[in-house]
Amino acid sequence: MILKYSSSILFTTAVALCAFNVLTGMFAPEFYLSLMTEETGMVENLQVKFLLMALVLNVFMLASLRRADHPALMRGWLVVTALGIFFVLGEELSWGQHYIGWDAFGWFVHKNDQMETNLHNTSSWLDQKPRMLLVTGILLGGVVLPLLERARGHALTRLPEWFKPRLADLPLAAMVIVAQMPKQINGLKIPGVYFDIPNLRFSEMQELVIYIFFVAYLLTLWKHHIRRA
Incomplete structure (x- = not known):
């Protein structure tokens, strides 16, 4: 039952977490600063948890593939996504620095x-630019x-159906874009329009939603193209 409604559950989770993030930033700034903005704070820990969830799911899916039932391209894609998620997870953890303390x-x-x-x-070539490419891919594909x-x-397109996000994941994909929109609007410097929440990092919220989308995308692939094969 949970698997059937996984996309809706994950979207609701993302909305609730982002709302909590914004509301605490607006109405409980001291709590927000003490709990939400540290490298081992709530947002960072949630990012790590969803990345771990995505990585475990990805590895499990790879182990579940059968050569006779699944194309080699799917196996290759899951290897790429597993390596990518592992790298992002390591980067979020600073490869253990924040938890071990060196x-x-x-x-x-x-x-x-x-x-x-x-x-x-x-370098921006290892941060903002790859993120922009990823967000663009989520916008176009999701x-x-x-x-x-x-x-x-x-x-x-001629893309395999298993490769493409499904319509059920569209709200979460759209939320990836919306999560960063206040920062983009601020950058336009429209007179009288400015989202000012001290210390609120919209980019961190967007990253959290991206990692939740990773989980949703992999679950959709598992449900519709691996488990049923």
């Missing part, structure tokens, strides 16, 4: 703008393509 050393001291043992804080195919009544 100081940044060597090259990271000079190149990492937050003195952390990770790569994504050393929102635009499902809507167009639903409207046209047939597939519009």
Whole structure:
């Protein structure tokens, strides 16, 4: 039963977590600062938990594939996603620094703008630009393509059906875009329009929703194309 409604459950979870994040930032700033913004705070821990969930699910799916029933391309894609999720998880953990407690050393001291043992804080090419590419992919593959195919009544690409997000995951994919929208609106500097919540990091909320989307995408792939094969 839970698996059947997994997309709805995960979307509701994402909405609730983002709402809690915004409301505490607005009405309980001291609580927000003490619990939500630290590297081992609530938001960061939730990001790690959903990444771990996605990684475990991904590995389980790989182990469940049977050569006779599943294409080699699916196996290759799941290897790519597993490696990608593992890398992102390691980066979010600064490869253990925040939990074990070592100081940044060597090259990271000079190149990492937050003195952390990770790569994504050393260059926009390892942080903002890959995220922009990922968000664009989620927008096109998770929102635009499902809507167009639903409207046209047939597939519009030659991509395998198992590769594409399904319509059930569209609300969560759309939320990935919406989560960062206040920051983008602020960047436009429209007179009289500004979302000002001190210390609230919209990018962290977006990352959390992205990681929840990872879980939803993998569960959809499992439900419709692996478990039933």
